[in-house]
Amino acid sequence: MPSGFEGTFERRRKEWTARKHRVLGQYVKVAIAKLSRLKQPIALVDGYAGANKYGDEEIGSTRIMLEQARNAIDKYGWDVRVYACEPDPETFLQLEENLRDHIQSGLLRTFNKKHSDCVSQIQQEIQGFSTVVFLDPNAPSQMTVLDDILPWAQRPVTDILGLYFGGPAARIARGALKTEGARETAKKIFDDEWQNISSQDEAFDHFFKAIERLKKYAGLYKVREIRSTRIVYGIFGLSDNHHGYWLLSDAVARDFAIIRQHDQKDTTLNMFAHDADYSDDAREFAEIKELIRQIVEKNPTLTGEDIALEVLKQKIGVEKIFGKYLGRDFTRMRNEILGKRVRNAKTD
Numbered sequence: 001m002p003s004g005f006e007g008t009f010e011r012r013r014k015e016w017t018a019r020k021h022r023v024l025g026q027y028v029k030v031a032i033a034k035l036s037r038l039k040q041p042i043a044l045v046d047g048y049a050g051a052n053k054y055g056d057e058e059i060g061s062t063r064i065m066l067e068q069a070r071n072a073i074d075k076y077g078w079d080v081r082v083y084a085c086e087p088d089p090e091t092f093l094q095l096e097e098n099l100r101d102h103i104q105s106g107l108l109r110t111f112n113k114k115h116s117d118c119v120s121q122i123q124q125e126i127q128g129f130s131t132v133v134f135l136d137p138n139a140p141s142q143m144t145v146l147d148d149i150l151p152w153a154q155r156p157v158t159d160i161l162g163l164y165f166g167g168p169a170a171r172i173a174r175g176a177l178k179t180e181g182a183r184e185t186a187k188k189i190f191d192d193e194w195q196n197i198s199s200q201d202e203a204f205d206h207f208f209k210a211i212e213r214l215k216k217y218a219g220l221y222k223v224r225e226i227r228s229t230r231i232v233y234g235i236f237g238l239s240d241n242h243h244g245y246w247l248l249s250d251a252v253a254r255d256f257a258i259i260r261q262h263d264q265k266d267t268t269l270n271m272f273a274h275d276a277d278y279s280d281d282a283r284e285f286a287e288i289k290e291l292i293r294q295i296v297e298k299n300p301t302l303t304g305e306d307i308a309l310e311v312l313k314q315k316i317g318v319e320k321i322f323g324k325y326l327g328r329d330f331t332r333m334r335n336e337i338l339g340k341r342v343r344n345a346k347t348d
């Protein structure tokens with residue numbers, strides 16, 4: 001059994017991995033259900049797949065996507081396919097071995113390449129499929145806005161969920177002041193801005209500025225360790241549709257305890273885990289309904305999407321509603337509030 005620092009590190013790594021996987025699972029499950037309404041095949045892309053086995057534990061992001069895909073196929077007959085990139089040769093062999101059955105069944109396609117080098121091939125294969133992309137690098141240098149995020153962001157009906165490491169990114173920028181080698185990496189991550197980045201917060205801000213213009217809806221949650229002040233990473237999401245944004249927020253909020261700070265920017269929320277403050281009552285579903293009732297009664301002609309935007313504009317209450325949305329759509333809720341027959345509702 002590991003002891004001391006090693007033991008603590010191992011426990012933390014497991015804790016973070018478990019959390020990350022919970023957010024991914026919660027998000028992907030509902031995202032598939034939402035996207036299925038468009039009646040076209042769905043692609044799930046794991047940009048940074050890993051081996052999908054840690055020690056004896058058969059866990060991993062590709063497995064989560066496969067499980068949800070298989071469930072959707074078997075239960076509802078939807079057409080869902082999974083794609084995974086892993087450039088490290090040894091890890092790739094493990095990935096193939098660990099997920100052999102899914103590769104043989106045709107559900108999973110794997111690529112022994114960097115994510116940025118797989119994107120065009122995957123996009124050619126999936127054509128117009130609705131797509132969910134998961135970007136989970138080990139380090140900030142492995143994922144750039146230009147090569148890894150932009151090609152997906154430019155594509156319609158493509159939701160992106162990813163992780164960004166503000167602290168390590170800021171350290172790269174600081175290191176670049178000293179050595180020529182580190183400068184290239186810093187420029188790839190920050191463009192010419194690298195000299196202005198000296199803290200974790202500045203790195204997060206720079207990153208969010210770079211991605212928020214790429215899609216109509218963008219969110220970034222800075223997540224810190226429980227019982228610590230250290231922010232560990234940011235979970236970000238991009239979507240053309242309000243559902244994508246809400247599903248991400250919902251998945252994050254259901255896993256972590258409470259959103260303590262809303263930074264007033266409509267689309268950015270800073271999320272802090274704080275288990276001692278957790279109160280399920282604070283996010284009662286009735287609260288979201290009440291908020292929406294007020295909006296709908298004032299203007300009954302708003303569409304579901306308009307309502308979502310209105311809700312985002314409310315500076316209060318946002319932290320109360322995440323964690324209860326659970327993939328419901330606002331059109332349905334509007335019709336319930338107005339007493340219309342839900343079955344005839346036009347969905348958005």
Ligand SMILES: C[S@@+](CC[C@H](N)C(=O)[O-])C[C@H]1O[C@@H](n2cnc3c(N)ncnc32)[C@H](O)[C@@H]1O
Nearest residue numbers: 047048049050060061088114115136137138142
């Ligand atoms: C954090 S791990 C992935 C964990 C996995 N997503 C999970 O949740 O189970 C990051 C993986 O990305 C791989 N990697 C490194 N650079 C990459 C790149 N440019 N494109 C794709 N994968 C990369 C690493 O070899 C490593 O296996």
